[in-house]
Amino acid sequence: MNLLNVYDKWPVEPVKGLGCRLWDAGGNEYLDFYGGHAVISIGHCHPVYVKMMKEQLGKLGFYSNAVQNTLQNCLAERLGDMCGYPDYSLFLCNSGAEANENALKLASFHTGRKKVLAFGKAFHGRTSGAVSVTDNPKIRSPFNATDNVVFVPLNDIESARKELNTGNYAAAIVEGIQGVAGIRVPESGFLQGLRNACNLNDTLLILDEVQSGYGRTGSFFAHQQSGIKADMITTAKGMGNGFPVGGVIVSPDIKVEKGMLGTTFGGNQLACTAAIAVLKVMKEENLMGNAKSTGEYLVSALKGNHAISEIRGRGLMIGLEIKEGYSDLRNRLLFEKHIFTGASGKNVIRLLPPLCTGKKEADIFIKSFNELTK
Numbered sequence: 032m033n034l035l036n037v038y039d040k041w042p043v044e045p046v047k048g049l050g051c052r053l054w055d056a057g058g059n060e061y062l063d064f065y066g067g068h069a070v071i072s073i074g075h076c077h078p079v080y081v082k083m084m085k086e087q088l089g090k091l092g093f094y095s096n097a098v099q100n101t102l103q104n105c106l107a108e109r110l111g112d113m114c115g116y117p118d119y120s121l122f123l124c125n126s127g128a129e130a131n132e133n134a135l136k137l138a139s140f141h142t143g144r145k146k147v148l149a150f151g152k153a154f155h156g157r158t159s160g161a162v163s164v165t166d167n168p169k170i171r172s173p174f175n176a177t178d179n180v181v182f183v184p185l186n187d188i189e190s191a192r193k194e195l196n197t198g199n200y201a202a203a204i205v206e207g208i209q210g211v212a213g214i215r216v217p218e219s220g221f222l223q224g225l226r227n228a229c230n231l232n233d234t235l236l237i238l239d240e241v242q243s244g245y246g247r248t249g250s251f252f253a254h255q256q257s258g259i260k261a262d263m264i265t266t267a268k269g270m271g272n273g274f275p276v277g278g279v280i281v282s283p284d285i286k287v288e289k290g291m292l293g294t295t296f297g298g299n300q301l302a303c304t305a306a307i308a309v310l311k312v313m314k315e316e317n318l319m320g321n322a323k324s325t326g327e328y329l330v331s332a333l334k335g336n337h338a339i340s341e342i343r344g345r346g347l348m349i350g351l352e353i354k355e356g357y358s359d360l361r362n363r364l365l366f367e368k369h370i371f372t373g374a375s376g377k378n379v380i381r382l383l384p385p386l387c388t389g390k391k392e393a394d395i396f397i398k399s400f401n402e403l404t405k
């Protein structure tokens with residue numbers, strides 16, 4: 032059997048990782064400024080994570096949601112305290128798309144409405160509901176296209192208000208910082224305006240923090256820097272540092288009944304252990320503070336580079352808009368300098384390194400980038 036051919040793949044295979052570094056089978060070392068797509072939060076193979084996972088796997092890796100699982104309660108309590116939403120509840124699932132599916136479903140159950148407001152260039156995942164609020168017709172099949180979703184441009188508060196004021200919307204869904212779109216930060220006035228318009232119309236505000244959450248931008252969730260609270264927050268990626276874990280963080284004001292949501296794998300013992308280990312290391316090593324300071328250091332050092340037309344983002348979620356003539360930079364960073372980065376379209380290099388990335392690694396990136404753009 033062949034693999035279904037749906038990915039563009041680099042001819043590189045990392046077989047070992049530690050912290051911000053990767054190695055291939057030939058022993059060649061790489062710097063990871065991609066984090067496997069913003070997934071590696073506390074660093075590859077962190078010893079605390081490895082120890083906790085090994086111990087849990089030796090005890091019990093999985094049992095279903097039909098039984099008690101105190102690891103889930105422990106995770107919910109610690110996450111609530113660390114993320115600043117201690118009075119909200121946690122539903123555990125396995126991925127970002129699944130988290131968004133469940134949040135949209137809860138919003139519709141709660142309000143009895145079916146319309147959802149989404150934003151230009153948004154990406155919320157590839158499953159049916161998540162892709163229907165994703166602004167990319169190329170990945171939305173005819174089955175996923177629906178009249179229930181209306182897109183308005185990000186930061187266009189007047190258009191958002193006009194739609195929401197019809198009173199027909201169950202939810203508005205917006206990324207804390209748009210990732211796939213090339214790192215686009217919503218204006219804080221926009222998020223505040225959206226919050227108010229949702230309040231006025233009994234519409235739920237869902238913040239998709241799948242990519243921008245978990246300390247990456249210097250606060251636990253990116254939207255917290257705009258001083259607003261969400262009704263639901265969706266999370267995944269960095270939550271398990273590579274083990275598939277996702278979650279929906281749900282306001283106590285939202286009506287939820289038994290049986291409305293469910294999953295076979297979500298919240299299993301190993302997944303919870305991964306997520307608890309991530310929170311423990313994040314706290315002990317102040318990774319949120321590190322993401323902020325390393326991000327600021329990188330941005331200030333790259334600011335003058337003539338190949339960059341714009342730098343966007345916060346903390347370790349950085350988009351470098353590259354001028355024409357430098358479109359091969361991402362490949363050159365990998366093949367000539369052994370640095371993994373992310374991309375968005377042809378012109379944006381996305382930096383999403385593990386949150387333990389420090390000044391030393393930032394200096395390697397800056398030197399390499401400057402040499403390639405001399």
Ligand SMILES: Cc1ncc(COP(=O)(O)O)c(C=O)c1O
Pocket residue numbers: 125126127128129131154155156157206210211239240241242243267268
């Ligand atoms: C903002 C956002 N939401 C949702 C998703 C989907 O997450 P997953 O691939 O885990 O389903 C992604 C993935 O890149 C994302 O960036």
